[in-house]
Amino acid sequence: MAQEYEIEKKNLLTKKEFETLREYLKLEEKDFSSQSNTYFDTGEFSLKQAGAALRVREKGSSAELTLKQKNKNVPGLLETNQNLTDKEKEDILNHTVFPQGEVTEQLMASLQISSEDLQALGTLYTKRASINWHEGEVFLDHSQYLDTEDFEVEIESASEEAVNKLMNKLLTPFSIPVRQAPNKIARFFNRKYAQ
Template identity: 40%
Template sequence: MAQEIEIEYKNMLTKDEFDRLLYHLPFPEYSQTQTNYYFETTDFALKKNGCALRIREKNGVYQLTLKEPHKDGLLETHDSLTKEEVRNWMQGNIIAKTHTTKQLKNKSISTQNLHYYGRLTTKRHELKNANIVIVLDYSTFNGKEDYELEVEATSQEIGIQAFESLLKEHDIQQRDTPNKIERFFQTI
């Protein structure tokens, strides 16, 4: 699928809160590692449009994703990339891809104006239920580290209910939580 709506609720965690959730919920024993490579224009045109662009590497598979605001969450547009294409992107030789380029053009952003800014690596624990996915992320970037809870859901109603219940049940304070790309760019 080239596009999907992402409905998720996020909360920054302390290491203690992260460890408590990891211990008290039936997460798989091992985490998966993924790396996000972030792109932006020099004048931050993506940010000005409320968008973010990344390449995610997970298990040797590379996916380019443009995230845009949507009334129900975020509209994600995807294209697959080869390892060689990723190398080219990171070196400034941007190869236009069908779906993401179309969405960027709709916002008057040229792929030729994109620049690679850096990466963020995450060790992710996922617990899937019928209508939600509970995610615990430990991320490192630019000499920083953080811990985050995400609840991904099939609807806003299901998501907010599961998210608030999880926080309350585990006595975790709700915190303003910028997304990963925002946290990454705050360290540049």
């Protein structure tokens, strides 16, 4: 089963702060790639209530189905990933028919949710660049969804202590304040409900 724990920290940025960090990290336009995330949940938002999220990510010519879940015993999120064929991706996006595999097994085993109860909620488009930086990886994201755009920096590393240290090391020299950064699906839904 393709699963891993992800220790990450995010910080929302203004457009100017985003450009400042992009220049500091020497990231050029060619370093950014486009991806889209189409999110799914039940009509009763069972995944959201369980602290989980399900998405199809399209990046270049590849597509991946990912289930993210909170885990009480480990910081971070448990990710279950499943690569999709073109036909599987089209079946999900056009007909909400999910393939058998690690993700649907995990939905049933840990959340008691059938893939037949899922529906598409919308798509968020992101331009993302990443770079290895000290003992972690830094991601700069520019996202567009509904009538909104936002900017964020995300850092992944081996521990909570490491991501906090790296985030402080990156933001402090530019006097960028620490801002709460709900995950992308939460920001998408907050904007959807505000409309």
